[in-house]
Amino acid sequence: MTRSGDQYLEGLRDGRQVFIDGELVGDITRHPAFKGAVRSVAALYDTVDDKANRDQLTFASPATGEPVSLAHLIPRSPADLTRRRIALKVMAEQTFGLMGRGPEHVAGFLAGFAGHSHVFAAGGEHFARNVEAFHAKARDEDLYMTYTILPPQIDRSKPAHQQADPHLYAGVVAERDGGIVVRGAQMLGTGTAISDYVYLSNIAPLQPGDEAYALAAMVPVGAPGVKIYARRSYAAASSSLFDYPVSARFDETDSLLVYDDVFVPWEHVFAYRNLDVVKRQWFATAGHLLGNNQAQIRFWTKLEFLIGLAHRVAEMNGSVNLPPVKGALGEMAAQVATVTGLVLAQEQHATVDEHGVAWPGRAECFANMALQPDLYAKLLVMIRDLCGGGLIQLPSSANDFANPAIAADVNRFVQSPGYPATERVKLLKLVWDMVGSEFASRHHQYEMFYAGAPFVVKMRMYDAYDFGAGRRLVDTMLDSYDLSGLRDTALPPAGDALDPVRG
Numbered sequence: 001m002t003r004s005g006d007q008y009l010e011g012l013r014d015g016r017q018v019f020i021d022g023e024l025v026g027d028i029t030r031h032p033a034f035k036g037a038v039r040s041v042a043a044l045y046d047t048v049d050d051k052a053n054r055d056q057l058t059f060a061s062p063a064t065g066e067p068v069s070l071a072h073l074i075p076r077s078p079a080d081l082t083r084r085r086i087a088l089k090v091m092a093e094q095t096f097g098l099m100g101r102g103p104e105h106v107a108g109f110l111a112g113f114a115g116h117s118h119v120f121a122a123g124g125e126h127f128a129r130n131v132e133a134f135h136a137k138a139r140d141e142d143l144y145m146t147y148t149i150l151p152p153q154i155d156r157s158k159p160a161h162q163q164a165d166p167h168l169y170a171g172v173v174a175e176r177d178g179g180i181v182v183r184g185a186q187m188l189g190t191g192t193a194i195s196d197y198v199y200l201s202n203i204a205p206l207q208p209g210d211e212a213y214a215l216a217a218m219v220p221v222g223a224p225g226v227k228i229y230a231r232r233s234y235a236a237a238s239s240s241l242f243d244y245p246v247s248a249r250f251d252e253t254d255s256l257l258v259y260d261d262v263f264v265p266w267e268h269v270f271a272y273r274n275l276d277v278v279k280r281q282w283f284a285t286a287g288h289l290l291g292n293n294q295a296q297i298r299f300w301t302k303l304e305f306l307i308g309l310a311h312r313v314a315e316m317n318g319s320v321n322l323p324p325v326k327g328a329l330g331e332m333a334a335q336v337a338t339v340t341g342l343v344l345a346q347e348q349h350a351t352v353d354e355h356g357v358a359w360p361g362r363a364e365c366f367a368n369m370a371l372q373p374d375l376y377a378k379l380l381v382m383i384r385d386l387c388g389g390g391l392i393q394l395p396s397s398a399n400d401f402a403n404p405a406i407a408a409d410v411n412r413f414v415q416s417p418g419y420p421a422t423e424r425v426k427l428l429k430l431v432w433d434m435v436g437s438e439f440a441s442r443h444h445q446y447e448m449f450y451a452g453a454p455f456v457v458k459m460r461m462y463d464a465y466d467f468g469a470g471r472r473l474v475d476t477m478l479d480s481y482d483l484s485g486l487r488d489t490a491l492p493p494a495g496d497a498l499d500p501v502r503g
């Protein structure tokens, strides 16, 4: 059943090996680098666990009948996708769309894998059973899973088995009684330090010879040998909540994961030395689509938050009714509405396959992913443009308000009608943390890369899009005339023009 925030926190005290700033972190729930994000995730768990939200955020576990998070639902119909989306939107709003790998992200992948467990059965029937059993466990125990599905950037010109050291990329080194031993590293475990399990696999293509790396397994974050090397913490670096309100609360952290001879029991292994299954898990199951559908619900929420900030600043600065400012806000609104529309269209264009699993519309999902890097970058620049120097002309820290001599000048000169200095500074420091701080810059990189390098995502869009309708129109047009003039040809069938995505 659903877990409370306290139960989630308790699960993190498992002796996990998280390293930051040259030291092993003891209790991550208390460490300045992690405690803000941990509290935010705990609050999310409490929201889903709250009886008042039960109808909207949970469904009855088919195994126990207890309420479990809708993040774990295997959707069986477009209506299920809608129900799931409404729940995921509420969850995303809890963190303002700022936690990309919260508990509801990899949950979508796993639900998709479990709905198509036959894909894993290609490596042996027991692997399919492992996927189904782990999905049921994650659902009924409300587990928080993250993933590392890419090897570290060492030498991308060579496959895994041709790297200078065969144990750079995470792969199997031995079979033991009851399981396998994994050695090597993967990037870039977002949220892994604060999660329960990390999914170890590969989304980048593997090649013949890479069989030792062709794995898919759920690894407890606290398992002996799992070493988590976190990047610099923006939360720990923030001088106060007032100065860096989102860094302090939502720095979900990203880490290099080193698997130092980690034992993984067979029941947590979904694919083993199988290039084909490791590849097919992403696109022959609904996993990738369901996970990214969730990611876009989160992205939509984050864009709403950003445009809300832009509107508030324009209002504060008295510029909101100037035609160019209205135009800029309108352009931003068009971008947000595009993302929203493409999320909703995934339900409109959903299909239910012969396994009874509902797939969100593929082309609409990849369209959002393909637009995202440029759209996000543009939005950030437009907000900077609207805010001007106000983003920089701010007190050095909240401490300036504590010094009466400084506060007198700040209160006098850093204000706007209806916005006393503390309110103006509060709003603009929040905007800076969203568009200009180190946290903001990492978010820019995240939105560019979390779904893969932009060129890879665009190639996936190419594969997902049905060019047939457009090509038929071109043929019809070319067939309609020649050197001697207009031919007597039929108009294109209306359906082609009406449904450009489906063709």
Ligand SMILES: Cc1cc2nc3c(=O)[nH]c(=O)nc-3n(C[C@H](O)[C@H](O)[C@H](O)COP(=O)(O)OP(=O)(O)OC[C@H]3O[C@@H](n4cnc5c(N)ncnc54)[C@H](O)[C@@H]3O)c2cc1C
Pocket (backbone or CB within 6 Å): 101, 146, 147, 148, 149, 150, 153, 156, 187, 188, 189, 190, 191, 254, 442, 445, 446, 449, 450, 451, 452, 453, 454, 455
């Ligand atoms: C903030 C953040 C969080 C992340 N979180 C996670 C996570 O939780 N789990 C996880 O597994 N991964 C995570 N990632 C990793 C992410 O999946 C990868 O960054 C992404 O797949 C791209 O791989 P790469 O970084 O190795 O870039 P590369 O593949 O090295 O690509 C970088 C750039 O090199 C160029 N390039 C590379 N290859 C080619 C080519 N063949 N042709 C043309 N140009 C090329 C392109 O310009 C490309 O954009 C995260 C990344 C970021 C930035």
